[in-house]
Amino acid sequence: MNDFPHTVAGIGVGPANLSLAALMAPLDDAQTVFFEQKPAFSWHPGLLFETAALQTSFLKDLVTAADPTSPYSFVSFLVAKKRFYRFLSANFGSVLRSEFAEYMGWVAERIDALRFGASVRDVTYGDGMFLLRHDKGAVRARHLAVGSGSRPRMPEWVRADEKAACIHSSRFLLSDTDLAGKRVAVVGGGQSGAEIFEHLITKGDGMPSHIAWISRRPNFLPLDESAFTNEWFTPGYVAAFQEVSEQRKQRLLAHQKLASDGISDSTLTGIYRRLYDLHYLQGRPDVAALMPGREVVDMRHEAGGARLTLRNDFSGAVESVPADVVILATGYEWYLPDCLDPLTDRIDVDGDGRLRLDARYRVSWSGPGENRIYAQNAARHSHGVADAQLSLLAWRSAVIVNDIMGRAVYDVGGEIDPIQWTPGLSETAVPAAV
Numbered sequence: 001m002n003d004f005p006h007t008v009a010g011i012g013v014g015p016a017n018l019s020l021a022a023l024m025a026p027l028d029d030a031q032t033v034f035f036e037q038k039p040a041f042s043w044h045p046g047l048l049f050e051t052a053a054l055q056t057s058f059l060k061d062l063v064t065a066a067d068p069t070s071p072y073s074f075v076s077f078l079v080a081k082k083r084f085y086r087f088l089s090a091n092f093g094s095v096l097r098s099e100f101a102e103y104m105g106w107v108a109e110r111i112d113a114l115r116f117g118a119s120v121r122d123v124t125y126g127d128g129m130f131l132l133r134h135d136k137g138a139v140r141a142r143h144l145a146v147g148s149g150s151r152p153r154m155p156e157w158v159r160a161d162e163k164a165a166c167i168h169s170s171r172f173l174l175s176d177t178d179l180a181g182k183r184v185a186v187v188g189g190g191q192s193g194a195e196i197f198e199h200l201i202t203k204g205d206g207m208p209s210h211i212a213w214i215s216r217r218p219n220f221l222p223l224d225e226s227a228f229t230n231e232w233f234t235p236g237y238v239a240a241f242q243e244v245s246e247q248r249k250q251r252l253l254a255h256q257k258l259a260s261d262g263i264s265d266s267t268l269t270g271i272y273r274r275l276y277d278l279h280y281l282q283g284r285p286d287v288a289a290l291m292p293g294r295e296v297v298d299m300r301h302e303a304g305g306a307r308l309t310l311r312n313d314f315s316g317a318v319e320s321v322p323a324d325v326v327i328l329a330t331g332y333e334w335y336l337p338d339c340l341d342p343l344t345d346r347i348d349v350d351g352d353g354r355l356r357l358d359a360r361y362r363v364s365w366s367g368p369g370e371n372r373i374y375a376q377n378a379a380r381h382s383h384g385v386a387d388a389q390l391s392l393l394a395w396r397s398a399v400i401v402n403d404i405m406g407r408a409v410y411d412v413g414g415e416i417d418p419i420q421w422t423p424g425l426s427e428t429a430v431p432a433a434v
Ligand SMILES: Cc1cc2nc3c(=O)[nH]c(=O)nc-3n(C[C@H](O)[C@H](O)[C@H](O)COP(=O)(O)OP(=O)(O)OC[C@H]3O[C@@H](n4cnc5c(N)ncnc54)[C@H](O)[C@@H]3O)c2cc1C
Pocket: 011, 012, 013, 014, 015, 016, 017, 035, 036, 037, 038, 043, 044, 047, 053, 054, 055, 056, 118, 119, 120, 121, 147, 148, 149, 150, 192, 337, 339, 376, 377, 388, 389, 390, 391
């Protein structure tokens, strides 16, 4: 075992813990180590389509919101890669996800504290330290940073014996299933479902014989990126959100779905134009069926494939769709990684098994306050819609760094909020009429 006690040890190196590692890196008085089970950094490779674009500004990178002078910013990457002016001239509406993934991989190569190909096996606690056993040894650390992400969500109607006919979207580009000439159903009306549908209808010779795109939502609805909606993705809103009751939080999150899970306008337009092309210019009006407002309620195996039963919320009818392959663009769910099993009876979770986190992203647990567990992207239910996104990555990491170090390493102070979320404005604060 490496007996050297670290200030903080991280589980997982996705964007969240990579951001934390990047903001910890300049600190001489901290020793950090972050473990990642994958052999090298990658970002959702199963959905890294050539044209897929970020749904967030590139300024919301790993570090800039906390430290615009950091050598780990997206702009530093552009300069180092000698593509700064070309990037500006290209005038991208949104940065391609492949370029943002390359940027994060570039940062990962520059931070010494990252250990790839090292899955954390288990974490125990004793003598004022966490002990992390991983594939290549063990380390001790005063604090823990859990950034292990979320896992693919499998709908209840996928029974074990039907799994072979299904591909979760997270594995779409990694799967070697040949879809050419097959009947394919894509289930899920968010960005991943849209990108997969667009990819399938654009394949030319390799196209499936038929593609059904099924969504529970009443239509294929756009991402809301308007100015006041973006206020939900600010530190000020996170602070206000934490103050409201549990019941209100869940109601607010339901209203905010399209701010994080809607489909990019460029993807919707691309799909619409391709369908126009297929219908009128290619003479293939029957190649795809767009089926919003449908809830899949059952999936059965039948000769040569599967059959999905759908409840149509628009007409009230029950429909069925045959498919050789079902693509599940059904999202992800947060989970506590298995390696934390030895600590689970000390970790405080709510009735739905979700962590209880405070404003500094400390997990509530029964251990001493000098040893803290921080969790990233685990607090959508308590801290708001921005939590599982890139938007507040750098700010949240800075909050955690400050708490770990016990001093204001980064300025995480708020800006002027244009919206008054809480009743803070008393009559005396309203300027008198002149
Ligand atoms: C296709 C796609 C596109 C997205 N695009 C955007 C976008 O444009 N804008 C936006 O704001 N958000 C976007 N998101 C949402 C969110 O930003 C990403 O999901 C992001 O990757 C979450 O980062 P993370 O670090 O929390 O988790 P992850 O990226 O899932 O990383 C967690 C890491 O932990 C590792 N790990 C897990 N357990 C262990 C263990 N025991 N030991 C070692 N390592 C472990 C995993 O291998 C993984 O690499 C997107 C999500 C998806 C799926």
